[in-house]
Amino acid sequence: MGELLRSGKILLLSHCLLNANSKIKGAALHGPVLKPVVRHILQQETGIMQLPCPEHSFAGGARWGQSKDQYDNPFYRRHCSIILGPVIDQLMDYHQQGYKLIGVLGIKGSPSCGIHYTYRAKWGGEIIPHSGDNCLPSGSLVKEPGVFLEIFQEKLAEAGLKIPFFEVAEDDLEGTLKSLKEFMSRFA
């Protein structure tokens, strides 16, 4: 029996879009799968590749919520670089075989997987007080990518691969879906 037709298109998703169990505790606000986004993708003729979760594979499921200021260090950058190696190899092979790499979906505000926005905060090294006057100052969203996708962009450029990036805003699912439909329509 012949194979079913494949579309030849591949979309890369940040890990937690398909498995929010990788997030820090309390941050999975939309259930284990981001259904509105994933449902739309499933309706498209595209394969899906799930990127590794760099924070979970670095610090485990009991990690603290941290900012880019903390993750932006040589140890974490090296970890990101190592786990991206096999991903880049797969993408180079798909590219050589003529497949279309149509996009990478990141997560707005993530210190690792943000694309346009990441979270920065001047913390580090404290024993974290829980409340009261000694609370740590809150951080803010800044216009730059998170560590993991920043390194991914560098590695893609080194490999000569051009893939558009799209940022999922979990606090604006309606806006995200509208923009995602436009983004995906370019590859229909």
Ligand code: SF4
């Ligand atoms: S590091 Fe990336 S994949 Fe992992 S939970 Fe955070 S945003 Fe999701």
